[in-house]
Amino acid sequence: MSRLAIKLPGLSMKNPIMPASGCFGFGREFARYYDLSRLGAIAIKATTEESRFGNPTPRVAETPGGMLNAIGLQNPGLKKVLSEELPFLADYDVPILANIAGTKTEDYVKVAEDVSKAPNVTALELNISCPNVKEGGISFGTDPEIAAALTRAVKDVSEVPVYVKLSPNVSDITKIAVAVEEAGADGLSMINTLLGMRIDLKSEKPVIANRTGGLSGPAIKPVAIRMIYEVSQRVSIPIIGMGGITSADDVLEYFLAGASAVAVGTANFVNPFICPEIVDELEQKLIDKKVDHISELIGRSWKSCYSPSLSH
Amino acid sequence: MIKEWTTILHQEQIADKIYELTFEGELVERMTAPGQFLHIRVGEQYMPLLRRPISICDVDLEQKQCTILYRSEGEGTRLLSKKRVGDSLDILGPLGNGFPLDALQEGETALLIGGGIGVPPLYYLSRKLVERNIRVKHVLGFASKKDAFYIDRFNQLGETTVTTIDGTLGYQGFVTDYVLKENPEYDVLYTCGPTPMMKAIEEQLNPARAYYSFEERMGCGIGACFACVCPVKEDPTGTEYRKVCSDGPVFPQGVIQL
Numbered sequence: 001m002s003r004l005a006i007k008l009p010g011l012s013m014k015n016p017i018m019p020a021s022g023c024f025g026f027g028r029e030f031a032r033y034y035d036l037s038r039l040g041a042i043a044i045k046a047t048t049e050e051s052r053f054g055n056p057t058p059r060v061a062e063t064p065g066g067m068l069n070a071i072g073l074q075n076p077g078l079k080k081v082l083s084e085e086l087p088f089l090a091d092y093d094v095p096i097l098a099n100i101a102g103t104k105t106e107d108y109v110k111v112a113e114d115v116s117k118a119p120n121v122t123a124l125e126l127n128i129s130c131p132n133v134k135e136g137g138i139s140f141g142t143d144p145e146i147a148a149a150l151t152r153a154v155k156d157v158s159e160v161p162v163y164v165k166l167s168p169n170v171s172d173i174t175k176i177a178v179a180v181e182e183a184g185a186d187g188l189s190m191i192n193t194l195l196g197m198r199i200d201l202k203s204e205k206p207v208i209a210n211r212t213g214g215l216s217g218p219a220i221k222p223v224a225i226r227m228i229y230e231v232s233q234r235v236s237i238p239i240i241g242m243g244g245i246t247s248a249d250d251v252l253e254y255f256l257a258g259a260s261a262v263a264v265g266t267a268n269f270v271n272p273f274i275c276p277e278i279v280d281e282l283e284q285k286l287i288d289k290k291v292d293h294i295s296e297l298i299g300r301s302w303k304s305c306y307s308p309s310l311s312h
Numbered sequence: 313m314i315k316e317w318t319t320i321l322h323q324e325q326i327a328d329k330i331y332e333l334t335f336e337g338e339l340v341e342r343m344t345a346p347g348q349f350l351h352i353r354v355g356e357q358y359m360p361l362l363r364r365p366i367s368i369c370d371v372d373l374e375q376k377q378c379t380i381l382y383r384s385e386g387e388g389t390r391l392l393s394k395k396r397v398g399d400s401l402d403i404l405g406p407l408g409n410g411f412p413l414d415a416l417q418e419g420e421t422a423l424l425i426g427g428g429i430g431v432p433p434l435y436y437l438s439r440k441l442v443e444r445n446i447r448v449k450h451v452l453g454f455a456s457k458k459d460a461f462y463i464d465r466f467n468q469l470g471e472t473t474v475t476t477i478d479g480t481l482g483y484q485g486f487v488t489d490y491v492l493k494e495n496p497e498y499d500v501l502y503t504c505g506p507t508p509m510m511k512a513i514e515e516q517l518n519p520a521r522a523y524y525s526f527e528e529r530m531g532c533g534i535g536a537c538f539a540c541v542c543p544v545k546e547d548p549t550g551t552e553y554r555k556v557c558s559d560g561p562v563f564p565q566g567v568i569q570l
């Protein structure tokens with residue numbers, strides 16, 4: 001077996017690299033540049049029941065080592081995703097992690113039920129953490145009980161394993177993680193973007209029309225690493241790690257922290273070929289480090305120096 | 313689109329904060345449509361993180377050379393202006409859809425109106441139109457004399473009028489003031505410049521056939537991130553949109569809400 005192949009609930013991956021939701025559309029643009037079958041999986045853009053235009057522009061602003069975005073979950077809606085986007089991806093030998101979003105429990109349940117029936121959707125990613133949608137949404141990600149109830153409702157209808165995508169905008173992420181694990185989540189994705197803002201010195205107003213935006217990119221990597229380090233010691237379900245990954249070294253760091261796979265987001269905007277480049281680089285890194293299989297690295301940062309104080 | 317490390321052959325300041333940069337690379341062979349843009353990585357690592365969209369200003373297909381003009385404004389373009397001849401430059405492109413050349417028949421007249429740093433893509437457009445035996449007239453608007461560039465070059469291709477807001481060069485006023493007063497004849501109008509200028513063109517000149525090149529903040533530049541969307545004009549559902557990077561940056565009259 002290849003050094004890189006990873007098997008997680010619903011996701012049989014040739015390698016542990018997938019593009020992160022919202023940073024890869026539905027794959028069409030990137031399919032012109034490389035063969036999508038080279039990816040371990042694809043996390044598609046958040047799908048909501050109705051089509052959404054999203055927020056006014058400017059929707060993005062650069063920050064040191066990162067960017068803020070407030071796209072506002074723009075997507076063509078459930079019907080079109082099922083009839084046009086997913087069939088397009090079915091031509092590739094790659095499992096699809098379908099990111100789903102909504103503002104009410106019923107929205108999530110409806111989208112989960114329908115999307116999980118699509119033949120190439122092998123897992124769902126429950127987006128309870130988008131910071132850019134005003135009418136609620138966010139509270140699903142910040143209250144452990146509400147997050148658990150939503151997870152249960154989606155698990156009841158989903159025909160495929162469910163990953164819950166956690167928000168970093170909380171004081172104790174382990175509480176939410178434990179709550180959704182108990183509610184039946186098959187895995188976790190972490191982290192979504194950190195809520196931020198930039199103010200323009202000329203206009204003296206926020207740069208982003210939505211005022212706040214989600215921070216992503218290399219700047220957030222240490223936050224994600226710390227959170228995965230904490231959460232992976234408290235749950236037994238696998239974690240898809242993300243936040244600022246731009247290289248194979250970053251992937252190794254995520255595995256050492258406790259991730260079992262990773263997603264690459266913002267870096268796709270800087271280099272559209274980043275995912276296949278990391279796959280190639282990673283294989284070589286493991287050979288150089290004499291690691292037979294990448295899964296050996298999972299959580300090694302805390303396994304070797306396990307400190308009981310962390311488990312309370 | 314390809315991504316390539318190109319080589320800088322020339323870098324020169326040609327007006328206040330305006331730089332002319334020429335590079336050489338295989339990707340130049342694909343730059344056949346004026347109005348397309350390049351997504352340029354100015355930083356070495358991830359500072360600054362995002363690429364910068366810059367229009368193609370001129371192309372020498374045989375020599376595989378491309379020229380861009382840019383205004384050194386913020387951090388990214390400042391870093392670009394520090395690059396030297398011989399340095400490598402990471403470029404993704406060409407991207408987007410350019411100005412349609414077949415909108416005009418031989419012998420017809422195109423009016424090209426540029427404003428400030430919106431002028432550069434009109435140069436390659438003008439050259440391509442002239443190649444097709446189309447008459448070109450240019451109206452180039454700048455804030456002041458110190459900001460003006462490429463006037464001689466445009467003059468060599470066709471009748472060129474310069475307007476400045478402060479009157480230090482050419483006609484004093486906005487490009488639209490000049491066109492309203494002189495009423496030059498044309499069949500198709502092409503424009504690129506600040507949104508208020510393009511809005512004034514649409515509202516005051518009300519051209520029958522026109523193409524506008526839009527600007528919007530970008531993430532990916534290839535249509536994947538939805539950073540650069542603009543709402544479609546008079547769409548009752550409010551959900552229709554176009555992406556400036558991959559559906560544009562050039563759109564015909566009436567598609568986008570200016």
Ligand SMILES: Cc1cc2nc3c(=O)[nH]c(=O)nc-3n(C[C@H](O)[C@H](O)[C@H](O)COP(=O)(O)OP(=O)(O)OC[C@H]3O[C@@H](n4cnc5c(N)ncnc54)[C@H](O)[C@@H]3O)c2cc1C
Nearest residue numbers: 364365366367381382383385386387388389527528529561
């Ligand atoms: C299709 C297209 C073609 C362009 N062609 C040219 C050209 O030929 N010459 C030229 O000088 N400029 C051009 N621009 C504008 C150019 O992209 C910006 O001036 C440049 O990105 C500013 O970067 P900065 O780091 O200097 O400024 P900063 O303000 O530090 O940039 C911060 C962020 O905002 C973005 N940004 C700032 N201003 C603009 C803007 N006007 N449009 C889009 N993004 C912006 C930057 O890309 C960056 O992500 C074009 C823009 C677009 C969309």
Ligand SMILES: Cc1cc2nc3c(=O)[nH]c(=O)nc-3n(C[C@H](O)[C@H](O)[C@H](O)COP(=O)(O)O)c2cc1C
Nearest residue numbers: 020021022046069127191192216217243244265266
């Ligand atoms: C432009 C943009 C759009 C995003 N859209 C979504 C989305 O629709 N659903 C979601 O769960 N996460 C979304 N994210 C978050 C990313 O999937 C990822 O969690 C985050 O950006 C951190 O990874 P990165 O630093 O590699 O980008 C988006 C991020 C960006 C930058």
Ligand code: FES
Nearest residue numbers: 531532533538557
């Ligand atoms: S810049 Fe990403 S879609 Fe246009």
